[in-house]
Amino acid sequence: MSLLEINHLSTHFKTAQGTVKALRDVSFRVSSGEVFGIVGESGSGKSVSMLSLMGLLAENSVIPEGEILFNGKDISPANLNTKRKRNEYEKKMRKLRGGEISMIFQDPMTFLNPVLKVGTQICEGILAHIHCSREEARIRAIELMRQVGIPSPEKRLDQYPFEFSGGMRQRIIIATALACKPKLIIADEPTTALDVTVQAQILELIKTLTDESGAAVVMITHDLGVVATLCDRIAILYAGRVMEEGLTEEIFYSPKHPYTKGLLGSINNSEKDESEPLQPIPGTPPDLLKLPAGCAFMPRCQEAMRICGAQEPPKSAFSGTHRCYCWRNSMDEALITVSAPAANTAALQPNLALSAAEEG
Amino acid sequence: MAEKLLEVTDLCKYFEVKRGLKSSQAVKAVDHVSFEIAKGETLGLVGESGCGKSSLGRTLLRIYEPTAGEILYDGKDVAKLSRRGFLPYRRRIQMIFQDPYASLNPRLTVGEIIGEGMQIHKICTKGQATRRVQELLELVGLKPDHIRRYPHEFSGGQRQRICIARTLSLDPEFIVCDEPISALDVSIQAQVINLLESIQKERGISYLFIAHDLGMVKHISHRIGVMYLGHMVEIGPSNDVYHDPLHPYTRALLSAEPIPDPRAAHAKKRILLGGEIPSPINPPKGCPFVTRCPYAMEVCAAIAPPSFEIENRRVSCFLYEQWRIRERGGRSIDSIPVNAPVSQSANA
Structure with missing residues (x-):
């Protein structure tokens, strides 16, 4: 069984100029343990597809059709026409976000809250999803920071984001994403804002960590080099539709x-x-x-x-x-x-x- | 080699940074950089953010005033000229900027944007200008009737074409391209690269092509220079630098580049560098790369390496001192045991 199944998903945005059809009839599946790449240029709908999955779309969005199954559970965002349905959906998603599904965002400079210590930010997710004391959460946070390769985590835990460099911040974000042992990690252009040598470090890190935990990764990117290095399977998106999908070798060689x-x-x-x-x-x-x-x-x-x-x-x-x-x-x-x-x-x-x- | 157009010797650009009320420190954005560019040649410049590649490009145009050093353009030192004296050179040296959304004035029409330079340099009259602008628009693959439109009506790739038309309006000999394709989508990047190449073939223009995408730089450049923390660590013909890098930093940079070919990507041996670029306010003593270099020796932490000539290349690394090469019996450094990077002044 697939871990994630998206069937015929469409997402539209209502704007003053008309309806923007950002996603049209997109279907794909992701199994446990695989790295699935979504490739496309800007405006192809690669980020919108994952934001629809997470229920993080802007107010003016409409999802006319589509079914999303995660781990056998139905988390479809379509047809939420009554307030009750919307509340139920929101409740369901709150449990999943940061718990079983977590997300790594593109820009490490804006993702972290500048006025909270990084330790607090890593612990926040743990305390929300796992029943444990603050002390236990702190110990888990230190362990996570060590896992993502931050030296002397006991000290760094009490520092603020501005005291970290771009690559180090991206490591913190990866640590928060891993905090609750998610089954699915969505990485939205995780290395676009980083330099080549730091990008290589982060890609290596994502690879080893997911190999260890067996989590599935959905990798959103426009960089075919990153895809070739990391992904098992790829979907190519263009103007909101899947154009081609296949194993990495199939896409690159035929x-x-x-x-x-x-x-x-x-x-x-x-x-x-x-x-x-x-x-x-x-x-x-x-x-x-x-x-x-x-x-x-x-x-x-x-x-x-x-x-x-x-x-x-x-x-x-x-x-x-x-x-x-x-x-x-x-x-x-x-x-x-x-x-x-x-x-x-x-x-x-x-x-x-x-x-x-x-x-x- | 063909005739030299530009010869830069020991160029420096330091920025003053105020620390507190009185004391100030210098950020050495460009530190004793030397290179030359021949007529009709493209020199690619690569390096990570903060390595000084854009500062170098801007200093050549004297958008930033050089702190020290010589810029010989066509045999004349333009670094010493007065602002007014430099004006004729402004026509001959042009620049294409990274962000085509920020580098076009949204309140001017395309015709005004492209024609502005020609009026400042009094190249032609207003009537002639319209015709020339239309010719230029056609040259870069736009339509002549786009002349009355505004920048917001164009996509990113088309805007970059407008920028190229603007630089060409003055018939320059040398263009500094500062990451001209970074802001564009993959399918559009190739269009712009092909356009730049065909213009070069037609007019024999020289380019300084600044980018961090190594694949594209290799494609367009005849020679490549690699910068790290304000220093030019290696410079040489692009094929040699790409396939047989000498400097440990170039080797790491190339191995870190993700190649768009799954089999090659899996077969590739990566040199993972620890750590990140040190702050240019407080660079390491000696070689700038010493804190991350897997081959660092004692001498590297003490003095900055001069540049050594190896065949047709120049590399700033003590590993390539003549006697060391003789001792190893060849210039390959693969046989040298890799040690942990010297963690000098990492926290200082």
């Missing part, structure tokens, strides 16, 4: 979606020759207020066909773990060989109509 291929083409790989130019994706990500019809990636896609602009692509599976949402991949091999670029799809037309009918 990408199926044109967007994934484009992402891998626009980074410099150490294996690549310098004289070889980068292959960027033309254009810019779409405005979430005015999403194009059909596939959201269509306007930038090099392999777009006419149907891509008309209908959302269906799911096509390549293995038990590898799936992708693209019309190119949904059609027969025979069809792909005769397929032509968007300008010249006449030959494809009857078949397209056929596959569209099947979908409908």
